[in-house]
Amino acid sequence: MIKPGRIWNYFFKDKISGFGFLVVLFILLFGIFAPIISPHDPYTQILDFRNKPPGFTGEVISYRLEPDLPVYTTAVKSVTVHKNTVKYLDTIDRTFEIEKKMLNGKDRTEWNKKIRFYLGSDNFGRDILSRLLYGIRISLLVGFCASTISLIVGVFLGALAGYYGGLIETCIMRVTDIMFGFPLLLFLIGITAAFEPSLTVVFFAIGFVSWPGMARITRGQVKQTQENEFVKVTEVLGFGKSRMLWKHIVPNSLTPIVVMYTLSISSAIMAEASLSFLGLGAQPPIPSLGAMINSGIDFIKISPWISIAPGFVIASIVIGFNMLGDDLKSTADPLMKK
């Protein structure tokens, strides 16, 4: 069993090992607080500011043409306020006049903003930084949900197979053999292609293809734990089989399962990015990191930042979880630390 105190000691004794933990912590914070820290709305399109480089600043006003229409944000060069109307000069020096009641908000700071694209803007004039922060949320959501599905299914079936053996074990293990017969991403492509593409399909597809690994590890672990003295004691005490399995054997087999769970989060995030890149994951305009990379390909010569930034973010998330998993592995098994 991993003891929290031991992990703490381990991380803070060895600076390099703590790095993965810190990266994951930061990414979690970025994901959780995305709505607060992101400078702009990730969906707002400013068509005059398409493919702008990092650091670009500009002025915009936002208004509604009709009360029930969505807010329209447009780039301006200058704005003059009159009694009932507002006049603005657009980026190619055309003058427009709009009524004050159409403006989005009462205060001028609400409808007339200076905006800065810290990491540039994409091919629809959306702020890349804000989309990245929201993209982290989606990656984490898929990572956690898909891995949790695979954890629940894998541990349940693996424990049954390891504990009861016999026909149950043979059946479950044959199914895992079959699932391992598919190359992972291709299996995912096959599944997601059979449905209307959406994030929900991605959750379940990734969870569905990744439980066999978890089941194999749990089975091996349960078999090993079963050999322990304390299990034999509980057997002598006459505990029920299912109580023994779920209350005594499984909790004592958790260490490699926790490691596997951490590593499976990173592979789920990578899988989601790949599927979204191929157009089989989250659909536009959802800011998924993989889809963002794909949308930048056509503009790679004029605005490479559209594709570059999301790749860095995916790589950092995955590096973080992989390092954390490696650290947990060596904490759990100090002999492996070299």
Next chain:
Amino acid sequence: MIQYTIKRIFQTIPVLLGVIVITFILMYMIPGDPVVSMVGERYDEQTIKKLRKELKLDDPLPVQFIDYVSNVFQGNFGKSFITGEPVMQALLVKLPNTIILAVTAMVIAIISGLAMGLFASVNQGSFLDKVTMFFALAGISTPVFWMGILFILVFGVHLKWLPPTGFGGVEYIILPAITLGIRSAAYIARLSRAAMIEILEQDYIRTARMKRLPEWKVLFKHGFPNILIPVITLIGTDFGSYLSGAVLTESIFGWPGIGRLALEAILKRDFPVIQGTVLFMAIVFIFVNLFVDICYGFIDPRIRMENKND
């Protein structure tokens, strides 16, 4: 040995059948009527009925399944909704391109991965070791498709050393092969480092060093051959990542292989081609694993014996 080989072949049969069952279920779950997707929006009842009969879609499910299995065993993977071309034919035309790409990538991955792993293990614990291992971790954690885009940008667009995309001479294969091989190279580097470190602590290495053998001889004659089995295992199990990676890599570099065929099918929602490609690659993957397993039987007598006692 023959006993082990036969046993291993028999173990493959249920896996193969299972893979076909899953692909069949996935085909069956596809939204909408396949006939309507074939003929498009403008159709009349007669054509639909005729096509349904031709495709045997009105047969009961078990009959359809048996038909499907017998078709697959005859190498008939269905026809494209869009071109009407048999999927198998399209796959066989594109297969050599994917094999060339995958083999080149594999050679690059093995050479660079082993070099990195050995280098790191010899310098174990040093700064160079840490840097090398960080690169290996980054190689595992970086999306293949993004790496490909960066290569295109740097070597194709800015430095103009190599053509960014396309197909033709040797210069076209370099970037896609490196892209496809990076992940595997990183895995090989990590594994060979760990295996080498373990072996360098063994008694026979100490003996060799005490005999005052030159260090390169200790490493390459006594150390290196012993890490080959885990490395070969890894290359075999990692073969699936070449197939998966081919879809991503080929789509970026415009390489006309199976991966690109699958991607085009995804974009056009040409389901028979998608599922046919997935099934085809799964079958290739299963046979590669079978081959690798039988190979170890030859390399390592311990594996043969273990299986005998099962």
